[in-house]
Amino acid sequence: MNQVEGIRAVQRMQDYIEDHISEEITLKQLANAAGYSPWHSGRIFKEITGRTPFDYIRALRLTGAALVLRDEERKVIDVALDFVFDSHEGFTRAFAKEFGLPPKRYSQNTPPIQLFMPEKVFDTFRALHKGGMTMSEKKTTKTVFVQIIERPSRKVLLKRGIKARDYFGYCEEVGCDVWSMLSSVKEAIYEPIGMWLPESLIKDGTSQYVQGVEVPLAYNNAVPDGYDLIELPPCQMMVFQGEPYNDDDFMDEIGEIWQHIEKFDPKIYGFNWEPEAAPRFQLAPMGYRGYIEARPVVAVN
Known part of the structure:
Protein backbone atom coordinates (compact mmCIF):
# COMPACT_ATOMS: atom_id res chain seq x y z
CA MET A 1 0.00 0.00 0.00
CA ASN A 2 1.41 3.40 -0.95
CA GLN A 3 0.94 6.58 1.09
CA VAL A 4 -2.00 7.93 -0.91
CA GLU A 5 -3.90 4.63 -0.73
CA GLY A 6 -3.40 4.53 3.04
CA ILE A 7 -4.63 8.09 3.48
CA ARG A 8 -7.69 7.39 1.32
CA ALA A 9 -8.47 4.30 3.42
CA VAL A 10 -8.25 6.31 6.64
CA GLN A 11 -10.55 9.00 5.27
CA ARG A 12 -13.09 6.32 4.36
CA MET A 13 -12.96 5.21 7.99
CA GLN A 14 -13.31 8.82 9.15
CA ASP A 15 -16.37 9.22 6.92
CA TYR A 16 -17.90 6.01 8.30
CA ILE A 17 -17.33 7.17 11.88
CA GLU A 18 -18.93 10.54 11.18
CA ASP A 19 -21.99 8.93 9.59
CA HIS A 20 -22.45 6.43 12.45
CA ILE A 21 -21.21 8.38 15.47
CA SER A 22 -24.43 7.76 17.45
CA GLU A 23 -24.28 4.00 16.84
CA GLU A 24 -22.02 1.19 18.00
CA ILE A 25 -18.98 1.00 15.70
CA THR A 26 -16.77 -2.07 15.43
CA LEU A 27 -13.29 -2.46 13.99
CA LYS A 28 -14.73 -4.89 11.46
CA GLN A 29 -17.13 -2.23 10.18
CA LEU A 30 -14.27 0.24 9.87
CA ALA A 31 -12.17 -2.36 8.07
CA ASN A 32 -14.99 -2.93 5.60
CA ALA A 33 -15.12 0.81 4.96
CA ALA A 34 -11.34 0.95 4.52
CA GLY A 35 -11.17 -2.12 2.32
CA TYR A 36 -8.42 -3.83 4.34
CA SER A 37 -8.13 -6.29 7.21
CA PRO A 38 -9.12 -5.15 10.72
CA TRP A 39 -5.51 -5.39 11.92
CA HIS A 40 -4.12 -3.40 9.00
CA SER A 41 -6.95 -0.83 9.15
CA GLY A 42 -6.36 -0.19 12.83
CA ARG A 43 -2.62 0.13 12.29
CA ILE A 44 -2.79 2.66 9.45
CA PHE A 45 -5.51 4.64 11.23
CA LYS A 46 -3.28 5.19 14.27
CA GLU A 47 -0.22 5.79 12.12
CA ILE A 48 -1.93 8.59 10.17
CA THR A 49 -4.24 10.20 12.76
CA GLY A 50 -2.14 9.61 15.88
CA ARG A 51 -5.04 7.88 17.66
CA THR A 52 -6.44 4.39 17.65
CA PRO A 53 -9.86 4.18 16.00
CA PHE A 54 -11.63 3.84 19.34
CA ASP A 55 -9.70 6.71 20.97
CA TYR A 56 -10.69 8.80 17.96
CA ILE A 57 -14.35 7.74 18.20
CA ARG A 58 -14.46 8.43 21.94
CA ALA A 59 -12.95 11.91 21.52
CA LEU A 60 -15.37 12.74 18.72
CA ARG A 61 -18.34 11.60 20.80
CA LEU A 62 -17.15 13.56 23.82
CA THR A 63 -16.86 16.69 21.69
CA GLY A 64 -20.39 16.19 20.39
CA ALA A 65 -21.61 15.70 23.94
CA ALA A 66 -19.79 18.85 25.12
CA LEU A 67 -21.49 20.95 22.45
CA VAL A 68 -24.89 19.64 23.50
CA LEU A 69 -24.14 20.39 27.16
CA ARG A 70 -22.95 23.86 26.17
CA ASP A 71 -26.00 24.77 24.09
CA GLU A 72 -28.91 22.80 25.55
CA GLU A 73 -30.37 22.18 28.98
CA ARG A 74 -30.07 18.40 29.07
CA LYS A 75 -29.46 15.85 31.78
CA VAL A 76 -25.93 14.49 31.74
CA ILE A 77 -27.13 10.88 31.61
CA ASP A 78 -29.36 11.58 28.61
CA VAL A 79 -26.46 13.14 26.71
CA ALA A 80 -24.23 10.23 27.69
CA LEU A 81 -26.69 7.70 26.29
CA ASP A 82 -27.13 9.72 23.09
CA PHE A 83 -23.39 9.40 22.47
CA VAL A 84 -23.20 5.67 23.19
CA PHE A 85 -21.85 5.78 26.75
CA ASP A 86 -23.59 3.14 28.85
CA SER A 87 -23.36 4.83 32.25
CA HIS A 88 -23.24 8.22 33.92
CA GLU A 89 -20.03 7.25 35.73
CA GLY A 90 -18.19 6.06 32.63
CA PHE A 91 -19.19 9.18 30.70
CA THR A 92 -18.14 11.48 33.55
CA ARG A 93 -14.72 9.81 33.83
CA ALA A 94 -14.13 10.00 30.09
CA PHE A 95 -15.33 13.61 29.86
CA ALA A 96 -13.14 14.74 32.77
CA LYS A 97 -10.11 12.98 31.29
CA GLU A 98 -10.67 14.59 27.88
CA PHE A 99 -11.53 18.13 28.99
CA GLY A 100 -10.22 18.50 32.54
CA LEU A 101 -13.55 18.96 34.31
CA PRO A 102 -16.69 16.85 34.83
CA PRO A 103 -19.67 17.31 32.49
CA LYS A 104 -21.99 18.72 35.15
CA ARG A 105 -19.59 21.51 36.03
CA TYR A 106 -18.92 22.17 32.36
CA SER A 107 -22.63 22.56 31.61
CA GLN A 108 -22.91 25.11 34.43
CA ASN A 109 -19.91 27.29 33.50
CA THR A 110 -19.01 26.39 29.87
CA PRO A 111 -15.39 27.65 29.88
CA PRO A 112 -13.42 27.32 26.63
CA ILE A 113 -12.22 23.73 26.20
CA GLN A 114 -10.13 21.91 23.62
CA LEU A 115 -12.68 20.19 21.40
CA PHE A 116 -11.66 17.35 19.10
CA MET A 117 -12.29 18.53 15.53
CA PRO A 118 -10.12 16.40 13.24
CA GLU A 119 -9.40 17.28 9.65
CA LYS A 120 -10.25 14.82 6.92
CA VAL A 121 -6.83 13.34 6.25
CA PHE A 122 -7.09 12.99 2.48
CA ASP A 123 -8.49 16.50 2.05
CA THR A 124 -5.56 17.84 4.08
CA PHE A 125 -3.03 15.75 2.15
CA ARG A 126 -4.40 16.94 -1.18
CA ALA A 127 -4.36 20.59 -0.09
CA LEU A 128 -0.77 20.39 1.10
CA HIS A 129 0.38 18.85 -2.17
CA LYS A 130 -1.33 21.21 -4.60
CA GLY A 131 1.67 23.52 -4.69
CA GLY A 132 1.94 27.22 -3.99
CA MET A 133 -0.47 29.81 -5.30
CA THR A 134 0.87 31.98 -8.09
Missing part, protein backbone atom coordinates in the same frame (compact mmCIF):
# COMPACT_ATOMS: atom_id res chain seq x y z
CA MET A 135 -1.61 34.75 -8.71
CA SER A 136 -0.83 35.08 -12.39
CA GLU A 137 -1.53 31.41 -12.94
CA LYS A 138 -5.05 31.42 -11.47
CA LYS A 139 -8.21 32.02 -13.43
CA THR A 140 -10.35 35.05 -12.60
CA THR A 141 -13.31 34.48 -10.29
CA LYS A 142 -16.54 35.05 -12.24
CA THR A 143 -18.33 36.92 -9.46
CA VAL A 144 -17.15 38.44 -6.19
CA PHE A 145 -19.81 39.85 -3.87
CA VAL A 146 -18.67 42.94 -1.95
CA GLN A 147 -20.38 44.51 1.05
CA ILE A 148 -19.61 46.80 3.98
CA ILE A 149 -20.28 45.54 7.51
CA GLU A 150 -20.08 47.27 10.88
CA ARG A 151 -18.15 45.60 13.69
CA PRO A 152 -19.03 46.91 17.19
CA SER A 153 -16.65 47.42 20.08
CA ARG A 154 -15.74 43.91 21.19
CA LYS A 155 -13.01 41.71 22.55
CA VAL A 156 -11.19 38.92 20.77
CA LEU A 157 -9.85 35.76 22.37
CA LEU A 158 -6.80 34.79 20.34
CA LYS A 159 -3.68 32.70 20.29
CA ARG A 160 -0.51 34.21 18.87
CA GLY A 161 2.20 32.47 16.89
CA ILE A 162 5.85 33.44 16.62
CA LYS A 163 6.61 34.59 13.06
CA ALA A 164 3.65 33.27 11.07
CA ARG A 165 2.26 35.39 8.26
CA ASP A 166 -0.29 32.87 6.98
CA TYR A 167 -2.33 29.83 8.02
CA PHE A 168 0.24 27.17 7.15
CA GLY A 169 3.06 28.96 8.94
CA TYR A 170 0.80 29.40 11.95
CA CYS A 171 -0.05 25.70 12.07
CA GLU A 172 3.63 24.82 11.97
CA GLU A 173 4.27 27.10 14.97
CA VAL A 174 1.27 26.45 17.24
CA GLY A 175 -0.48 23.41 15.75
CA CYS A 176 -3.77 23.09 13.92
CA ASP A 177 -6.06 22.57 16.92
CA VAL A 178 -6.54 26.20 18.03
CA TRP A 179 -9.79 26.30 16.03
CA SER A 180 -11.13 23.49 18.22
CA MET A 181 -10.67 25.61 21.35
CA LEU A 182 -12.15 28.72 19.74
CA SER A 183 -15.17 26.79 18.50
CA SER A 184 -16.05 25.87 22.08
CA VAL A 185 -16.54 29.48 23.21
CA LYS A 186 -20.22 29.80 24.06
CA GLU A 187 -20.18 33.61 24.18
CA ALA A 188 -18.79 34.00 20.63
CA ILE A 189 -20.44 36.80 18.66
CA TYR A 190 -19.34 35.35 15.33
CA GLU A 191 -17.57 32.21 14.14
CA PRO A 192 -13.80 31.81 14.69
CA ILE A 193 -11.53 33.63 12.27
CA GLY A 194 -7.97 33.71 11.03
CA MET A 195 -6.58 37.25 11.39
CA TRP A 196 -3.71 39.37 10.16
CA LEU A 197 -3.12 41.79 13.01
CA PRO A 198 -2.29 45.46 12.45
CA GLU A 199 1.13 46.52 13.72
CA SER A 200 -0.37 48.12 16.83
CA LEU A 201 -1.74 44.76 18.04
CA ILE A 202 1.36 42.63 17.42
CA LYS A 203 3.40 41.94 20.56
CA ASP A 204 7.18 41.81 20.23
CA GLY A 205 8.29 38.36 19.19
CA THR A 206 4.83 37.25 18.05
CA SER A 207 3.16 36.63 14.70
CA GLN A 208 1.11 38.81 12.40
CA TYR A 209 -1.24 35.92 11.62
CA VAL A 210 -3.28 34.57 14.54
CA GLN A 211 -6.53 32.74 15.12
CA GLY A 212 -9.25 34.05 17.40
CA VAL A 213 -12.93 34.49 18.15
CA GLU A 214 -14.76 37.73 18.87
CA VAL A 215 -16.73 37.99 22.11
CA PRO A 216 -18.72 40.75 23.83
CA LEU A 217 -16.96 43.49 25.80
CA ALA A 218 -18.55 42.00 28.93
CA TYR A 219 -16.89 38.60 28.40
CA ASN A 220 -15.58 37.38 31.76
CA ASN A 221 -15.18 33.64 31.27
CA ALA A 222 -11.88 31.82 31.51
CA VAL A 223 -8.95 32.71 29.25
CA PRO A 224 -7.13 29.47 28.41
CA ASP A 225 -3.40 29.20 29.02
CA GLY A 226 -1.43 30.65 26.13
CA TYR A 227 -4.31 32.81 24.88
CA ASP A 228 -4.79 36.59 25.01
CA LEU A 229 -7.99 38.60 25.40
CA ILE A 230 -7.76 42.04 23.78
CA GLU A 231 -10.25 44.79 23.03
CA LEU A 232 -11.07 45.94 19.52
CA PRO A 233 -12.71 49.30 18.70
CA PRO A 234 -15.72 49.59 16.39
CA CYS A 235 -14.79 49.52 12.72
CA GLN A 236 -16.05 49.08 9.20
CA MET A 237 -14.97 46.08 7.16
CA MET A 238 -15.20 45.49 3.42
CA VAL A 239 -16.13 41.85 2.90
CA PHE A 240 -15.29 39.92 -0.26
CA GLN A 241 -17.12 36.66 -0.96
CA GLY A 242 -16.40 34.44 -3.95
CA GLU A 243 -18.59 31.91 -5.69
CA PRO A 244 -19.22 28.42 -4.26
CA TYR A 245 -16.43 26.00 -5.16
CA ASN A 246 -15.29 22.42 -4.77
CA ASP A 247 -13.77 22.06 -1.29
CA ASP A 248 -10.66 20.44 -2.78
CA ASP A 249 -9.88 23.71 -4.58
CA PHE A 250 -9.86 26.03 -1.58
CA MET A 251 -6.28 27.20 -2.10
CA ASP A 252 -7.06 28.21 -5.67
CA GLU A 253 -10.15 30.07 -4.52
CA ILE A 254 -8.24 32.00 -1.86
CA GLY A 255 -5.71 32.98 -4.51
CA GLU A 256 -8.45 34.24 -6.81
CA ILE A 257 -10.03 36.42 -4.13
CA TRP A 258 -6.62 37.83 -3.20
CA GLN A 259 -5.99 38.66 -6.84
CA HIS A 260 -9.37 40.41 -7.03
CA ILE A 261 -8.71 42.42 -3.86
CA GLU A 262 -5.28 43.56 -5.06
CA LYS A 263 -6.93 45.11 -8.13
CA PHE A 264 -9.95 46.45 -6.28
CA ASP A 265 -10.37 50.19 -5.64
CA PRO A 266 -12.49 50.74 -2.48
CA LYS A 267 -13.10 54.36 -3.48
CA ILE A 268 -15.87 53.19 -5.82
CA TYR A 269 -17.80 52.42 -2.63
CA GLY A 270 -16.69 55.66 -0.94
CA PHE A 271 -13.96 54.11 1.25
CA ASN A 272 -10.20 53.87 1.64
CA TRP A 273 -8.22 50.95 3.01
CA GLU A 274 -7.42 51.46 6.70
CA PRO A 275 -5.13 48.54 7.68
CA GLU A 276 -4.45 49.84 11.21
CA ALA A 277 -8.14 50.14 12.13
CA ALA A 278 -8.75 46.43 12.73
CA PRO A 279 -7.44 42.97 11.91
CA ARG A 280 -7.97 41.77 8.37
CA PHE A 281 -9.69 38.40 8.70
CA GLN A 282 -10.71 35.27 6.84
CA LEU A 283 -13.48 32.81 7.60
CA ALA A 284 -12.83 29.09 7.44
CA PRO A 285 -12.91 28.11 3.75
CA MET A 286 -16.15 26.25 3.04
CA GLY A 287 -16.96 25.52 -0.59
CA TYR A 288 -20.73 25.86 -0.32
CA ARG A 289 -20.51 29.58 0.60
CA GLY A 290 -17.39 30.66 -1.30
CA TYR A 291 -14.21 32.01 0.24
CA ILE A 292 -14.80 35.04 2.51
CA GLU A 293 -12.24 37.62 3.56
CA ALA A 294 -12.67 41.07 5.11
CA ARG A 295 -10.37 44.10 5.23
CA PRO A 296 -10.78 47.27 7.32
CA VAL A 297 -11.82 50.49 5.59
CA VAL A 298 -12.69 54.07 6.48
CA ALA A 299 -15.23 56.30 4.76
CA VAL A 300 -13.80 58.96 2.44
CA ASN A 301 -14.57 62.44 3.77
Whole structure:
Protein backbone atom coordinates (compact mmCIF):
# COMPACT_ATOMS: atom_id res chain seq x y z
CA MET A 1 0.00 0.00 0.00
CA ASN A 2 1.41 3.40 -0.95
CA GLN A 3 0.94 6.58 1.09
CA VAL A 4 -2.00 7.93 -0.91
CA GLU A 5 -3.90 4.63 -0.73
CA GLY A 6 -3.40 4.53 3.04
CA ILE A 7 -4.63 8.09 3.48
CA ARG A 8 -7.69 7.39 1.32
CA ALA A 9 -8.47 4.30 3.42
CA VAL A 10 -8.25 6.31 6.64
CA GLN A 11 -10.55 9.00 5.27
CA ARG A 12 -13.09 6.32 4.36
CA MET A 13 -12.96 5.21 7.99
CA GLN A 14 -13.31 8.82 9.15
CA ASP A 15 -16.37 9.22 6.92
CA TYR A 16 -17.90 6.01 8.30
CA ILE A 17 -17.33 7.17 11.88
CA GLU A 18 -18.93 10.54 11.18
CA ASP A 19 -21.99 8.93 9.59
CA HIS A 20 -22.45 6.43 12.45
CA ILE A 21 -21.21 8.38 15.47
CA SER A 22 -24.43 7.76 17.45
CA GLU A 23 -24.28 4.00 16.84
CA GLU A 24 -22.02 1.19 18.00
CA ILE A 25 -18.98 1.00 15.70
CA THR A 26 -16.77 -2.07 15.43
CA LEU A 27 -13.29 -2.46 13.99
CA LYS A 28 -14.73 -4.89 11.46
CA GLN A 29 -17.13 -2.23 10.18
CA LEU A 30 -14.27 0.24 9.87
CA ALA A 31 -12.17 -2.36 8.07
CA ASN A 32 -14.99 -2.93 5.60
CA ALA A 33 -15.12 0.81 4.96
CA ALA A 34 -11.34 0.95 4.52
CA GLY A 35 -11.17 -2.12 2.32
CA TYR A 36 -8.42 -3.83 4.34
CA SER A 37 -8.13 -6.29 7.21
CA PRO A 38 -9.12 -5.15 10.72
CA TRP A 39 -5.51 -5.39 11.92
CA HIS A 40 -4.12 -3.40 9.00
CA SER A 41 -6.95 -0.83 9.15
CA GLY A 42 -6.36 -0.19 12.83
CA ARG A 43 -2.62 0.13 12.29
CA ILE A 44 -2.79 2.66 9.45
CA PHE A 45 -5.51 4.64 11.23
CA LYS A 46 -3.28 5.19 14.27
CA GLU A 47 -0.22 5.79 12.12
CA ILE A 48 -1.93 8.59 10.17
CA THR A 49 -4.24 10.20 12.76
CA GLY A 50 -2.14 9.61 15.88
CA ARG A 51 -5.04 7.88 17.66
CA THR A 52 -6.44 4.39 17.65
CA PRO A 53 -9.86 4.18 16.00
CA PHE A 54 -11.63 3.84 19.34
CA ASP A 55 -9.70 6.71 20.97
CA TYR A 56 -10.69 8.80 17.96
CA ILE A 57 -14.35 7.74 18.20
CA ARG A 58 -14.46 8.43 21.94
CA ALA A 59 -12.95 11.91 21.52
CA LEU A 60 -15.37 12.74 18.72
CA ARG A 61 -18.34 11.60 20.80
CA LEU A 62 -17.15 13.56 23.82
CA THR A 63 -16.86 16.69 21.69
CA GLY A 64 -20.39 16.19 20.39
CA ALA A 65 -21.61 15.70 23.94
CA ALA A 66 -19.79 18.85 25.12
CA LEU A 67 -21.49 20.95 22.45
CA VAL A 68 -24.89 19.64 23.50
CA LEU A 69 -24.14 20.39 27.16
CA ARG A 70 -22.95 23.86 26.17
CA ASP A 71 -26.00 24.77 24.09
CA GLU A 72 -28.91 22.80 25.55
CA GLU A 73 -30.37 22.18 28.98
CA ARG A 74 -30.07 18.40 29.07
CA LYS A 75 -29.46 15.85 31.78
CA VAL A 76 -25.93 14.49 31.74
CA ILE A 77 -27.13 10.88 31.61
CA ASP A 78 -29.36 11.58 28.61
CA VAL A 79 -26.46 13.14 26.71
CA ALA A 80 -24.23 10.23 27.69
CA LEU A 81 -26.69 7.70 26.29
CA ASP A 82 -27.13 9.72 23.09
CA PHE A 83 -23.39 9.40 22.47
CA VAL A 84 -23.20 5.67 23.19
CA PHE A 85 -21.85 5.78 26.75
CA ASP A 86 -23.59 3.14 28.85
CA SER A 87 -23.36 4.83 32.25
CA HIS A 88 -23.24 8.22 33.92
CA GLU A 89 -20.03 7.25 35.73
CA GLY A 90 -18.19 6.06 32.63
CA PHE A 91 -19.19 9.18 30.70
CA THR A 92 -18.14 11.48 33.55
CA ARG A 93 -14.72 9.81 33.83
CA ALA A 94 -14.13 10.00 30.09
CA PHE A 95 -15.33 13.61 29.86
CA ALA A 96 -13.14 14.74 32.77
CA LYS A 97 -10.11 12.98 31.29
CA GLU A 98 -10.67 14.59 27.88
CA PHE A 99 -11.53 18.13 28.99
CA GLY A 100 -10.22 18.50 32.54
CA LEU A 101 -13.55 18.96 34.31
CA PRO A 102 -16.69 16.85 34.83
CA PRO A 103 -19.67 17.31 32.49
CA LYS A 104 -21.99 18.72 35.15
CA ARG A 105 -19.59 21.51 36.03
CA TYR A 106 -18.92 22.17 32.36
CA SER A 107 -22.63 22.56 31.61
CA GLN A 108 -22.91 25.11 34.43
CA ASN A 109 -19.91 27.29 33.50
CA THR A 110 -19.01 26.39 29.87
CA PRO A 111 -15.39 27.65 29.88
CA PRO A 112 -13.42 27.32 26.63
CA ILE A 113 -12.22 23.73 26.20
CA GLN A 114 -10.13 21.91 23.62
CA LEU A 115 -12.68 20.19 21.40
CA PHE A 116 -11.66 17.35 19.10
CA MET A 117 -12.29 18.53 15.53
CA PRO A 118 -10.12 16.40 13.24
CA GLU A 119 -9.40 17.28 9.65
CA LYS A 120 -10.25 14.82 6.92
CA VAL A 121 -6.83 13.34 6.25
CA PHE A 122 -7.09 12.99 2.48
CA ASP A 123 -8.49 16.50 2.05
CA THR A 124 -5.56 17.84 4.08
CA PHE A 125 -3.03 15.75 2.15
CA ARG A 126 -4.40 16.94 -1.18
CA ALA A 127 -4.36 20.59 -0.09
CA LEU A 128 -0.77 20.39 1.10
CA HIS A 129 0.38 18.85 -2.17
CA LYS A 130 -1.33 21.21 -4.60
CA GLY A 131 1.67 23.52 -4.69
CA GLY A 132 1.94 27.22 -3.99
CA MET A 133 -0.47 29.81 -5.30
CA THR A 134 0.87 31.98 -8.09
CA MET A 135 -1.61 34.75 -8.71
CA SER A 136 -0.83 35.08 -12.39
CA GLU A 137 -1.53 31.41 -12.94
CA LYS A 138 -5.05 31.42 -11.47
CA LYS A 139 -8.21 32.02 -13.43
CA THR A 140 -10.35 35.05 -12.60
CA THR A 141 -13.31 34.48 -10.29
CA LYS A 142 -16.54 35.05 -12.24
CA THR A 143 -18.33 36.92 -9.46
CA VAL A 144 -17.15 38.44 -6.19
CA PHE A 145 -19.81 39.85 -3.87
CA VAL A 146 -18.67 42.94 -1.95
CA GLN A 147 -20.38 44.51 1.05
CA ILE A 148 -19.61 46.80 3.98
CA ILE A 149 -20.28 45.54 7.51
CA GLU A 150 -20.08 47.27 10.88
CA ARG A 151 -18.15 45.60 13.69
CA PRO A 152 -19.03 46.91 17.19
CA SER A 153 -16.65 47.42 20.08
CA ARG A 154 -15.74 43.91 21.19
CA LYS A 155 -13.01 41.71 22.55
CA VAL A 156 -11.19 38.92 20.77
CA LEU A 157 -9.85 35.76 22.37
CA LEU A 158 -6.80 34.79 20.34
CA LYS A 159 -3.68 32.70 20.29
CA ARG A 160 -0.51 34.21 18.87
CA GLY A 161 2.20 32.47 16.89
CA ILE A 162 5.85 33.44 16.62
CA LYS A 163 6.61 34.59 13.06
CA ALA A 164 3.65 33.27 11.07
CA ARG A 165 2.26 35.39 8.26
CA ASP A 166 -0.29 32.87 6.98
CA TYR A 167 -2.33 29.83 8.02
CA PHE A 168 0.24 27.17 7.15
CA GLY A 169 3.06 28.96 8.94
CA TYR A 170 0.80 29.40 11.95
CA CYS A 171 -0.05 25.70 12.07
CA GLU A 172 3.63 24.82 11.97
CA GLU A 173 4.27 27.10 14.97
CA VAL A 174 1.27 26.45 17.24
CA GLY A 175 -0.48 23.41 15.75
CA CYS A 176 -3.77 23.09 13.92
CA ASP A 177 -6.06 22.57 16.92
CA VAL A 178 -6.54 26.20 18.03
CA TRP A 179 -9.79 26.30 16.03
CA SER A 180 -11.13 23.49 18.22
CA MET A 181 -10.67 25.61 21.35
CA LEU A 182 -12.15 28.72 19.74
CA SER A 183 -15.17 26.79 18.50
CA SER A 184 -16.05 25.87 22.08
CA VAL A 185 -16.54 29.48 23.21
CA LYS A 186 -20.22 29.80 24.06
CA GLU A 187 -20.18 33.61 24.18
CA ALA A 188 -18.79 34.00 20.63
CA ILE A 189 -20.44 36.80 18.66
CA TYR A 190 -19.34 35.35 15.33
CA GLU A 191 -17.57 32.21 14.14
CA PRO A 192 -13.80 31.81 14.69
CA ILE A 193 -11.53 33.63 12.27
CA GLY A 194 -7.97 33.71 11.03
CA MET A 195 -6.58 37.25 11.39
CA TRP A 196 -3.71 39.37 10.16
CA LEU A 197 -3.12 41.79 13.01
CA PRO A 198 -2.29 45.46 12.45
CA GLU A 199 1.13 46.52 13.72
CA SER A 200 -0.37 48.12 16.83
CA LEU A 201 -1.74 44.76 18.04
CA ILE A 202 1.36 42.63 17.42
CA LYS A 203 3.40 41.94 20.56
CA ASP A 204 7.18 41.81 20.23
CA GLY A 205 8.29 38.36 19.19
CA THR A 206 4.83 37.25 18.05
CA SER A 207 3.16 36.63 14.70
CA GLN A 208 1.11 38.81 12.40
CA TYR A 209 -1.24 35.92 11.62
CA VAL A 210 -3.28 34.57 14.54
CA GLN A 211 -6.53 32.74 15.12
CA GLY A 212 -9.25 34.05 17.40
CA VAL A 213 -12.93 34.49 18.15
CA GLU A 214 -14.76 37.73 18.87
CA VAL A 215 -16.73 37.99 22.11
CA PRO A 216 -18.72 40.75 23.83
CA LEU A 217 -16.96 43.49 25.80
CA ALA A 218 -18.55 42.00 28.93
CA TYR A 219 -16.89 38.60 28.40
CA ASN A 220 -15.58 37.38 31.76
CA ASN A 221 -15.18 33.64 31.27
CA ALA A 222 -11.88 31.82 31.51
CA VAL A 223 -8.95 32.71 29.25
CA PRO A 224 -7.13 29.47 28.41
CA ASP A 225 -3.40 29.20 29.02
CA GLY A 226 -1.43 30.65 26.13
CA TYR A 227 -4.31 32.81 24.88
CA ASP A 228 -4.79 36.59 25.01
CA LEU A 229 -7.99 38.60 25.40
CA ILE A 230 -7.76 42.04 23.78
CA GLU A 231 -10.25 44.79 23.03
CA LEU A 232 -11.07 45.94 19.52
CA PRO A 233 -12.71 49.30 18.70
CA PRO A 234 -15.72 49.59 16.39
CA CYS A 235 -14.79 49.52 12.72
CA GLN A 236 -16.05 49.08 9.20
CA MET A 237 -14.97 46.08 7.16
CA MET A 238 -15.20 45.49 3.42
CA VAL A 239 -16.13 41.85 2.90
CA PHE A 240 -15.29 39.92 -0.26
CA GLN A 241 -17.12 36.66 -0.96
CA GLY A 242 -16.40 34.44 -3.95
CA GLU A 243 -18.59 31.91 -5.69
CA PRO A 244 -19.22 28.42 -4.26
CA TYR A 245 -16.43 26.00 -5.16
CA ASN A 246 -15.29 22.42 -4.77
CA ASP A 247 -13.77 22.06 -1.29
CA ASP A 248 -10.66 20.44 -2.78
CA ASP A 249 -9.88 23.71 -4.58
CA PHE A 250 -9.86 26.03 -1.58
CA MET A 251 -6.28 27.20 -2.10
CA ASP A 252 -7.06 28.21 -5.67
CA GLU A 253 -10.15 30.07 -4.52
CA ILE A 254 -8.24 32.00 -1.86
CA GLY A 255 -5.71 32.98 -4.51
CA GLU A 256 -8.45 34.24 -6.81
CA ILE A 257 -10.03 36.42 -4.13
CA TRP A 258 -6.62 37.83 -3.20
CA GLN A 259 -5.99 38.66 -6.84
CA HIS A 260 -9.37 40.41 -7.03
CA ILE A 261 -8.71 42.42 -3.86
CA GLU A 262 -5.28 43.56 -5.06
CA LYS A 263 -6.93 45.11 -8.13
CA PHE A 264 -9.95 46.45 -6.28
CA ASP A 265 -10.37 50.19 -5.64
CA PRO A 266 -12.49 50.74 -2.48
CA LYS A 267 -13.10 54.36 -3.48
CA ILE A 268 -15.87 53.19 -5.82
CA TYR A 269 -17.80 52.42 -2.63
CA GLY A 270 -16.69 55.66 -0.94
CA PHE A 271 -13.96 54.11 1.25
CA ASN A 272 -10.20 53.87 1.64
CA TRP A 273 -8.22 50.95 3.01
CA GLU A 274 -7.42 51.46 6.70
CA PRO A 275 -5.13 48.54 7.68
CA GLU A 276 -4.45 49.84 11.21
CA ALA A 277 -8.14 50.14 12.13
CA ALA A 278 -8.75 46.43 12.73
CA PRO A 279 -7.44 42.97 11.91
CA ARG A 280 -7.97 41.77 8.37
CA PHE A 281 -9.69 38.40 8.70
CA GLN A 282 -10.71 35.27 6.84
CA LEU A 283 -13.48 32.81 7.60
CA ALA A 284 -12.83 29.09 7.44
CA PRO A 285 -12.91 28.11 3.75
CA MET A 286 -16.15 26.25 3.04
CA GLY A 287 -16.96 25.52 -0.59
CA TYR A 288 -20.73 25.86 -0.32
CA ARG A 289 -20.51 29.58 0.60
CA GLY A 290 -17.39 30.66 -1.30
CA TYR A 291 -14.21 32.01 0.24
CA ILE A 292 -14.80 35.04 2.51
CA GLU A 293 -12.24 37.62 3.56
CA ALA A 294 -12.67 41.07 5.11
CA ARG A 295 -10.37 44.10 5.23
CA PRO A 296 -10.78 47.27 7.32
CA VAL A 297 -11.82 50.49 5.59
CA VAL A 298 -12.69 54.07 6.48
CA ALA A 299 -15.23 56.30 4.76
CA VAL A 300 -13.80 58.96 2.44
CA ASN A 301 -14.57 62.44 3.77
